[in-house]
Amino acid sequence: MSLLDEIRNATTKATVPPRANPLDPAIVVAPGQSTSPEPETPHGHAPAALGTAVPTGIAGGSELQQLQDELDSYPRVSDKKVTLRLEEEVLESLDETCREHGITIETYLEALHTVIATQLSHEQVISDAKQRVDRRRRIGTIRSTLTKLKNLQSGFRR
Amino acid sequence: MKDATLAPVLVPMGLAGGQGKTTIGMMVGRIVASYGIPVLLVDADPQASMTAFLGLRPGADSPTLLEVITQQERTVPLQSTIVPVPGEENLFAIAADDNLESANHYLAASGMSLTVLRNRLYQTKENLPPERQVAAQFGLIVVDPPPERSHLALTALGAASAWVIPAEANVKGAQSLLRTKDLIEAYRDMVPEAKLLGVVPFRARWVGRNPTETTRESIDVMRQIIGEELLLPHVLESDVYKRAINKRTLPAKLGDPELQYPLMAIIDRLRPQMPQQFQSLLPKPVEP
Numbered sequence: 001m002s003l004l005d006e007i008r009n010a011t012t013k014a015t016v017p018p019r020a021n022p023l024d025p026a027i028v029v030a031p032g033q034s035t036s037p038e039p040e041t042p043h044g045h046a047p048a049a050l051g052t053a054v055p056t057g058i059a060g061g062s063e064l065q066q067l068q069d070e071l072d073s074y075p076r077v078s079d080k081k082v083t084l085r086l087e088e089e090v091l092e093s094l095d096e097t098c099r100e101h102g103i104t105i106e107t108y109l110e111a112l113h114t115v116i117a118t119q120l121s122h123e124q125v126i127s128d129a130k131q132r133v134d135r136r137r138r139i140g141t142i143r144s145t146l147t148k149l150k151n152l153q154s155g156f157r158r
Numbered sequence: 159m160k161d162a163t164l165a166p167v168l169v170p171m172g173l174a175g176g177q178g179k180t181t182i183g184m185m186v187g188r189i190v191a192s193y194g195i196p197v198l199l200v201d202a203d204p205q206a207s208m209t210a211f212l213g214l215r216p217g218a219d220s221p222t223l224l225e226v227i228t229q230q231e232r233t234v235p236l237q238s239t240i241v242p243v244p245g246e247e248n249l250f251a252i253a254a255d256d257n258l259e260s261a262n263h264y265l266a267a268s269g270m271s272l273t274v275l276r277n278r279l280y281q282t283k284e285n286l287p288p289e290r291q292v293a294a295q296f297g298l299i300v301v302d303p304p305p306e307r308s309h310l311a312l313t314a315l316g317a318a319s320a321w322v323i324p325a326e327a328n329v330k331g332a333q334s335l336l337r338t339k340d341l342i343e344a345y346r347d348m349v350p351e352a353k354l355l356g357v358v359p360f361r362a363r364w365v366g367r368n369p370t371e372t373t374r375e376s377i378d379v380m381r382q383i384i385g386e387e388l389l390l391p392h393v394l395e396s397d398v399y400k401r402a403i404n405k406r407t408l409p410a411k412l413g414d415p416e417l418q419y420p421l422m423a424i425i426d427r428l429r430p431q432m433p434q435q436f437q438s439l440l441p442k443p444v445e446p
Contacts, residue, residue, distance in 0.1 A: 002289070002295065003237060003289065003290060003292065003295050004196055004250070004295050006237070007237060007240050007241070007242060007250060008242050013220065014220070014221050014234075014235075014238035014239070015219040015220065015221070016219055016220070016221045016225050016229075016234060017219065018218040018219045019218055019219075019222075019224060019255070019257040019260075148259070152205075152256075155175075155205065
């Protein structure tokens with residue numbers, strides 16, 4: 001029997017573990033999570049991967065609204081662009097630090113300003129910047145998901 | 159380099175919705191299958207339009223393209239993901255559902271979007287005899303990509319042996335063509351075997367013996383963008399295509415064989431890439 005005939009005549013269908021809808025509200029906000037206390041972080045919500053959990057304390061409603069609420073809960077990043085020109089050695093050192101910790105110069109500077117203002121240590125600056133990187137990643141994921149959901153909805157309306 | 163006994167992968171690319179990717183991919187697949195050539199249709203769009211048009215409704219535990227992309231051959235063999243299209247002798251499919259969206263996250267993390275689907279379809283990591291190689295059983299594989307610049311679109315682009323760009327005969331279509339051409343050119347060096355067959359102006363409108371001004375102007379713009387050689391015959395705006403899709407048949411079977419002419423022109427350009435034994439089943443090239 002040829003491979004095509006095997007496909008045509010397959011008597012038992014192959015199965016895989018049931019796929020979970022990554023945008024299913026039951027998964028996005030796991031049961032019991034919506035009322036649990038907010039994790040303590042210095043600058044708001046703890047980051048989370050889409051499809052596992054989102055920051056808690058979000059009001060009910062559609063998943064679209066939940067994502068929008070979460071997006072609104074993050075500090076707004078200014079539209080104003082700031083161009084930085086740094087001494088080569090400083091930039092090199094800054095680049096190396098950021099590469100080493102998986103953060104960006106923007107978030108490093110944000111965190112540096114915030115932390116130095118309260119006279120805390122350099123390690124705390126790095127820790128703060130890491131949280132900001134995660135948060136921006138989360139914001140990007142949400143924006144992308146919102147756009148796709150809205151496109152899907154407008155597709156259905158058509 | 160792709161073995162000449164393996165089916166080529168045709169990918170209609172277009173970075174906007176409604177450009178005719180699914181229509182052209184399905185019609186080309188149906189026409190080729192109508193000559194007794196086995197064709198595999200792969201739905202790579204989470205909107206799963208092609209899956210629905212083929213009358214397939216994958217269950218939550220049926221393997222789909224998501225598993226092809228995210229699992230290895232030893233876990234989910236390619237063969238197990240292929241289903242025969244109901245009522246068709248030579249048409250087969252790998253279906254999708256909206257969970258395919260998750261594949262974008264997997265591909266983004268893999269860093270190998272361009273090669274994942276190609277490697278799976280051609281089972282490049284397996285040491286299989288020709289009679290067990292899926293791509294050796296088919297004369298043509300068609301992948302229907304999503305309409306946005308996503309990792310799924312990139313993995314479809316990278317799986318191609320041949321691209322065709324359908325573009326609506328209006329301003330949106332011309333813009334889509336520009337963006338799609340740029341995307342293909344950006345990755346062309348990394349998919350050196352793939353060939354751009356051409357651009358198909360889609361839903362061209364004619365009044366009497368003349369194209370409407372919008373159609374004529376937009377086709378002129380497309381000619382400037384892509385060049386005369388790559389401008390393929392246009393697909394007319396016609397309800398017959400929509401009826402053919404809904405009735406799961408071809409325009410010729412609805413009494414309009416001439417509407418298949420632009421699709422045959424694509425097949426003619428694709429023919430040299432098809433395995434020899436299947437090329438001989440196709441009719442002689444169409445005359446313009």
